[in-house]
Amino acid sequence: MGNWPGVTVEKKEGKLKKHSDVTITDLPGIYSLSPYTLEEVVARNYLVGERPDAILNIIDGTNLERNLYLTTQLIELGIPVVAAINMMDIVRKNGDKINTDELSRQLGCKIVEISALKSDGILQAAEAAIKAAESGKPVPQHTFSGAVEHAIAHIEEAAVHNLPLEQQRWYAVKIFERDEKILAQLNLSETTLEHIEQDILAAEKELDDDAESIITNERYVYIASLMKACYKKKSVGKLTTSDKIDKIVTNRILALPIFAFAMFLVYYISIGSIGDWTVGFMNDTLFGEWIVPWVASSLDAIGCADWLNGLIADGIIGGVGAVLGFVPQMMILFLLLSILEDCGYMSRVAFIMDRIFRKFGLSGKSFIPMLVASGCGVPGIMASRTIEQDRDRKMTIMTTGFIPCGAKMPIVAFIAGALFGGSAWVATAAYFIGVGAVIVSGIILKKTKAFAGDPAPFVMELPSYHAPVASNIFRATWERGWSFIKRAGTVILAASIIIWVLNSLSFEGGFHYIGEGDSKSILNVIGEWIAVVFAPLGFGNWQAAVATILGLVAKEEVVGVFGSLAGMENMLDLVEMGDLTSQQQAGLLFFGGSKLAGFSFMIFNLLCAPCFAAMGAIKREMNNAKWTWFAIGYMCVFAYAISLIVYHIGLLFGGVFSAWTVIAFILLAALIYLLVRKNKHTA
Amino acid sequence: MFDFIVQNLATIIVFTILLVIVAAIIINMIRNKKLGKSSCSCGCKACPMSDTCHSKK
Known part of the structure; x- marks a missing residue:
């Protein structure tokens, strides 16, 4: 929480x-x-x-x-x-x-x-x-001014006298305020309503205000008297320590750079420095040198068949191990995010983002689901129901999935480690690409008829800064981390077996087990069909295509697929890789060492349709099949367009020009047009 | 038949263990789905909207 x-x-x-x-x-x-x-x-x-x-x-x-x-x-x-x-x-x-x-x-x-x-x-x-x-004794109550009490007494007598005595006053006050829900609940007769209305109008006339405001004002007058009698502030008008920190942290100019720096630091520690070392140890030493060779030689020693040895050592341990290898990184990331949440900084971020989001037609209320979604997209999407306006809620549901959740972080960490030397900038960029996608989508969608309108007001109380409580942050870290481990042991394990089976069987020359042969596996054939779609994005090989599609089962499975396939391909035999880490070997094998292709792959997998669980949450929250498909379709099209633009304009810097470069520029121009075009639907 | 079993005993035992583990995982996943437990493995307790799925009627 x-x-x-x-x-x-x-x-x-x-x-x-x-x-x-x-x-x-x-x-x-x-x-x-x-x-x-x-x-x-x-x-x-x-x-x-x-x-x-x-x-x-x-x-x-x-x-x-x-x-x-x-x-x-x-x-x-x-x-x-x-x-x-x-x-x-x-x-x-x-x-x-x-x-x-x-x-x-x-x-x-x-x-x-x-x-x-x-x-x-x-x-x-x-x-x-x-x-x-x-x-069981109800406590005494304060009284309103004479005119209001007079009306309330009439209402009690006319409308709620049949209710238990202790409940009558609250209902009477609510009727006085013309609370629609209470009036609907009580289902009063027309005659009674007319009679009550006369009393309310009389009070409104005497106090020269509407009924709801009268009650609100009188409550505050009463509270002011309580405060005067019971509360003494030592330093009236002086700033507290929290206020002083906020003057810098939420400063109009400094707020965003400070947030960017905080997120960079989080990713530098979790993905870049300590995290990179832990993942190197987990993948290369623990799984690469200890577990996989030990399991393989043990199974060999007891006389297990080669296919079963391959299934367990390469398929299962390769796939599950590739995901589990990121556990320390994820734990560090979740720990740092929990600290930021617990000390009160993240609530400031919602406040900062409200200022930015508002300019683009989104409310800070939309940022709360996005903060939740940085752990997992499902509760993030579900948290969007706090947004009252239907159009804003739909837009938040559609865009919350852009924020990198915990399951997407292994993809980011994998690309950073495989192609960018573990640079923290990749993870920081991934986070801000997600935030950027939300803002860009907000601007584009707000200019359409379905989403036009002013954003909902966002009021939130900022808690004072305080030192994070160890039990809170460790509990939050453990809950997030444990869900990551559980998925590796269940969904990822099952998916790894399917991957291994499909990659070990072939239809070429009749249905058979490939073994040491070189015929194309079923997975290879299916992957090649799908890869055509992704070829313009720079990752048109069958392995990356399969990984992207299986990411719909669970986003961690993207690296799980690479882990399984890397184990089965026996990478070291395929290419002369020298002294590279296992991640760098995978980067060379699956992306030809192209940073741009890897970055495009990461962007597409970050922004495209989320996992099935999150799609289910979208369906539940949208409660409409058409909107659900629109949301998923929008995410996929948006992800495809951004990846294509990034990849081909990136290639242009390397002197590569093709028909796809022209298409990338057309898409970029269309995107800019959608961003800057006049909003015809403003009030 | 008996020779085949003896020759492949290790494979049969390991494969059976693997099958049991996978079956247990699948059964557990189906049971969780039927019980309405978290679809995302995020742990419903921590979810701010858990009452949506687990309202006590």
Whole structure:
């Protein structure tokens, strides 16, 4: 879970430790019970519909005023409330003071001081909630101004008198606000509605505002009085340490270079320096010198048939090992990304990207799914449902897959290691190519009728910076890393066997096992048919074509295919490779050592259709076959066009000109036209 | 037949073990699919949208 609001949009349940009879339901973070966002709808439906025994309201102590708005609404629900003021360690560190006794008295609910980060007061808060649930007494409520109370009293009498007493006030306030969902739920008669409307109109006339604003204003007036009585800020107007850091990190000019540098550093450590060393050890020493020779000689020694030896040593261990070889790199990458998330930096990135995305018609809300997708595309695509506007949500679903997920990173690391000497620039470029593809697609699609319109407003609270908590980052790293290992042991293993079987059998001269023969395998023949499609992109060999297609099963399988085929081809016998690493040998074998072909291959595999699991997520979220195929088709066409442009314009720098160069320039011109053309659909 | 088995005993045993492992993987994948477990192997617990797939009705 990321350390920024809007990531959790569903309730989670768990048992309280040492209290097996107590179920705790964690609801999404919200600021009010208005049904405007998915998080608010989820939380409100649960609180109103299922009515828990008690509410433990976690309040950010550093943003007390903003958080108390929800508290005033929760108290009206008629459910016992315990307010836990979180981040008290920071409140104390800032020298601020909260008079919790007075706040408790004025709000009419128990208040507990906690620090979730330091695990202070958590148990006391839970126990206070249990006590409140046992007492079962709804807490007292504050009152609105006379005109509003008058209208609410009328509404209670006319519309909700048949509801339990403790629930009547909340419903009455919501009816006063003309909350459409509540009005639909209560299904009031026309006569009652007309009668209520007269009361609301009378209050609106007297207070010269609309009903919803009246309630909002009066709540803030009440909260202001609470703050005055209970809260003392030591340094009014002074900047906190977080504010000072933000002045640099979110600076209009510096923000993007700092983000680019942070991502470069992440990839330099995980893919380039330490990561490159670990992958060298894993592929060349662990698998190349130890495991594969040991397994092969052991199977040989016990008298296993050559074909079975080949299947296990070259096919399975070659394929699975090629993927597992990236585990240390991935672990380091996930660890560094988790640190950035946990310390609060990634939420700043969403804020920075909102500023950039907004210029191109996308909201910062679209960046949250993209942050989630850097781990795995499936939850990333699913997280897009927090976006209310249908057009923006569809566009986010279509573009989230462009961000390199954990499964795509082995492809990036493989190309970097095989053809670019493990350069961190390749991985950094891959990330920003993904972000660039999102922006370019945003601009192009926003100029079409289906996606035109202003982006949704994006409001998020930036958490204060803090030192990452070791348990949080190790848990996040392990969860992501373990899923990577699990896929290698299941999907990749099964796919490696299929690859080996198809590459060991041939139809040439009758169906037979190839063995030491030189007839074309089934996989080779199929690969050559597909390779025609990819030839203009620079990787028209059958191995790369097969790897790209099998990447649809799971993106890690791209390197799995190379691993299996490299083992079977017995690379060292094929080419004179001298002192090259296994990755460099693969680069020479599958891409002829061409950096441009390898880079084009990487771009296509990053931007084209995602794996089947992610396609399933697209189908679920789009809930429409036409849109699903449009999304997948768009990604493939976009990936093809970008790879073709990069490859052929790149070749031009080497003095190679062909008909494809002309096509690449036509595509580039079309892309530029789509980017700069006038938007006919602006309001 | 018996000679064939004796001569290829190692191959038969290793191949059988391999078949069992692959069958276990496939059965596990099918079972997970039927149970609605994560299609992406990302672990549903960590997914912010897991309730979509695992809502308790």
